[in-house]
Amino acid sequence: MFDLLQYTFIQNALIAAILASVACGIIGAYVVVKKIVFISGGIAHASFGGVGLGYYLGINPMFGVLPFSLLSALVMGIVSKKSKIPEDSAIGILWSLGMALGVIFVYLTPGYAPDLMTYLFGNILTVPRLDLYLMLVLDIVIVGAVYLFYKEFLSLCFDEEFTTVQGVPTEKLYLLLLCIIALTIVVLIKVVGIILVIALLTIPATLSRKFTNNLKRMMLISTVFGIAISVTGIGLSYALDVPSGATIILVLSFVYGFVAVGMDILESRHVSKS
């Protein structure tokens, strides 16, 4: 097992797993407690347009995804709050619009689009160095923003109206939160891909909620869960030679199932005894 660690691609995969777990542990907590899973899924899928754009322009698709996901976060945030159409319909429309754009861009790109599947389903075993640096920078931005705005984000997620009354520009803050979610999605794409991102954003956070009533501790615990589970997933996918992104999601789901069901059984015993 340990001699595996001397391979560069394994080292890169482990670093990627840690960087991804930090981002999804912290931001996933917001996604779960503010119940914005759907809009986060929308941003993730819409950013496929950015992958297509990257191929079309002949640049690293990651640099297509970055601006595109930020743009879709802003558009979704503004449209879903301001327009007369119901929020979930607006998100649904933009979700598919982004993906459709991506498909068209890929189609228009001459020749073959290499690694397209990597962006859809992730492959942590092939993350290049450059992407790791990008992930690190994004992690620093994400952690910094949450550190600076912690009390505002907490209040925003709990009671938006009261937060406005306290003089906090809640609309801008909400857009900022969506942009940070967009950055998180960029960090996660190489690990599990656009299609599976939402699992990484929700499962560790939901799981950690079972162990604490404190948002900060929730972020910490879900980061630890994320690291442990994605490392397990990497090991399994290497040993069994199956796709890493999907394996990580399967491990996540299994652990969640066991812990959630186990704790519910324990709790119901508790209640029936007392």
Place this chain on the structure above:
Amino acid sequence: MEKVIELEDVWVRYGNQTILEAVSLELKEPNGLLGIIGPNGGGKTTFLKVLLGLLKPYKGSVKLFGKPPEKSRDLVGYVPQYKGFDFDFPISVWEVVLTGRMSHTGFLKKYSDEDKKAAEEALKTVEMFDLKDRQIGQLSGGQRQRVFIARALATNPKLLLLDEPNTGLDPHMQDELYRLLDRLKQEMAVIMVTHDLSAVSVYVDRIACLNRTLHYHNSREISVEDLEATYQCPVELIAHGVPHRVLERHKGSS
């Protein structure tokens, strides 16, 4: 001395439906309790949201302490109407009450010792300091209501707005609430929206009736005409249980 509230000819619409019509109100006294009564959908919550600057009237002007609502955030405390919160939210009583300090703390800063002291005092005022570490979902409805009152008090407001704060409180707790307001109104102006007419009759210093238009005469008496216009039904149905010293004598009857 600045006037606490100056509302001039305020009109509010949702779509093409007029919710508030030509509402004017002047509140000079920096203390005392103003009760606002009115039927469901009469626009009471809307009225408070106008005062809080959450809703912009399409006509008219709103001033609190001589400034627009956006500039007087640190002077106003707000207890919203009981709503379906997410009580599973991972936040403690203490953290909730601290959010009432944000208008003082400012952006990008940590809560100061002064903020923590204000939050502690607010919690002690509503007798919830012992439960400060509880998660918000692990409280009873009435305890939670007290936490929201503490959150508003933590602001150290000069104007306290409460939207049906007695909802979900048992008679004993309601009585406690009214006595608390009785104390608070010595130091600040308090406005309470309520359906509890008998409480209104005992505790308030001034009464207003609101149903699209506001009937207010800077007194603790309601005229029968105002009541009937507000509720659009005969006064006997409304004033059931309201002591007569609140209800102005019917003109003509002895």
